[in-house]
Amino acid sequence: MNWKIILEGLKARPVRTGVTILAVALQVSLILVLVGLTTGTTDEIGRRVAGIGADIMFQPAGSDVILALDSATLVPEIGEKLRNDFEEIQDVSPLLVRFNTKNFTNIFGIDPPSFDAVSGGLRYKKGKLFSAPDEIVIDDIFAKDKKLDVGDTYELEHRMFRVTGIVENGKGARVVMALKTAQELANAENKVTVFLIKLKDSSDINGAIEKMKKDLPGYDLRNMPEYNKLMTGANIPGLDAANNVIVFVALCIGVLVIFLSMYTTIMERTREIGILRSLGASKVFIVGLIMKESLFICLIGVLLGMAGSVVITRTAQAYFPTMVFLISNKWLIIAAASALMSGVIGSLHPALKASGQDPVEAFAYE
């Protein structure tokens, strides 16, 4: 019977009910889409780095897991030293990573022969490798996003480049150019960001890393196949803070909307509450009724928000293929819990106010 009171009450005020549900759905979508974008982006970057095919990434000590944040400080002689001093190493390839702010994407500057040796080479869908300084190879997602084909020109870093090849995505950066060209753009002559290492035996990468670390103090060596596991809040400065801010803002929106909605409800239903109290409904009964209604609205909002976030992310990806969203089960639970918490916190004051209404005054209320 309680649920009948709640459902009929919601049906009797369809606009208020609808707006409140939409607001909760917005709260849930906000969390899932924004956190999904940050998580998806970092996860995808990690996967592409892991997907290069090399075994170990050699970097200066204290380097960021987001390669784009690192400057090019390593000299080629270090690569030679690695190749000569460690018998475990099969090949070493220098790599310069440059972050393009306009396209929000990494650019790799590679030495093609050594890059092919450590990575197994790029997988071409169309065209071929660049052969001139002003030529680039792009991945299929970048090509789709920018509507580029082999032979087209594209401006990067205030220079015009010609696209010579389109490769499968997932192997490093979306844009690849000659190492020397990238060094010119980065103003880092004869320097690189990292060295990619291929081992003779890839079965125990961590063991090889441990062995090499003893002789290479002052440098970081990362297991590349497991690289995307590093893309967490613990390793990426500000990621957790950014996500927490998103959740907090969304929670505040939800609490305020629910508060306003339930407060309006109890004011409209003052006389109804008076009737229930005259029938002998306890304060606990009234509080329970208001809070159940709030939670029911939030539950519908959660489901709608989850569906909405799928629609939003898929639509965004259809129009902007380089945008990557990752909506994990963990964040589905967090978003749902945040919405339900909004329902509890937002309705608490109105529920207590309703339960404390004097039945006599309630009947006088018109």
Place this chain on the structure above:
Amino acid sequence: MLLETLDLKKTYRSGKVEVEALRGVNIQIRSGELVAIMGPSGSGKSTLMHLLGAMSRATAGKVLIDGKNIAGMNDAERTEIRRTKLGFVFQKLNLLPTLTARDNIGVARTIQGSAGDPQIDAYLADILKLLKIEDKAGRRPSELSGGEQQRFAIARAVSHRPALVLADEPTGALDSKNSEIVLQMFRELNRKFQQTILLVTHNPELAAYADRLIEMRDGLVVHDSGYVASAVAGVLSET
């Protein structure tokens, strides 16, 4: 004695202004009585009803229901009294507008803990028949006339067989025809089911339906026609 008040007082305070709504009311109601409390506006009759109905607390004095003094009870205790011993019929807007008439009674039964009780089901069926509304229970209040709504409110008020039904100007919002029907129903409930009913009104015509009349003025009882006399009169009228 079902209901008794002893020197009952109620004072309202608003800032520095004090209004004595009841100035020492003493009444006694026996089980099975149909009593009208009449008085002009401001006489204190509604205040008296609120105190008898455990909806507010007295400033001084006692309200004894089945020997229990409810005047000093806290909110939870008064709520319990309303739930178990009292039924209410108000002047208007008695029913929850979003529920059917049947569900309005159902809500009361849920609160009172009698939902699904077959004895109460049978009793209510008799009540609805008596009130001539058994075929309208599936309608919402907006689909019922004022008189029909009041009769469903009466059915809801007696659904848990309360010791006492309090009706505050139950015909105040009705036309004369519906008023007469509702008042007849109160008499039928009183006669057939020995339901104790207290009607509060300023209308002398309504008061005539009761067996006993208590008149109030300026917060005091100024006249009580008394139980014995009215009971005899009631028996004589039926024979």
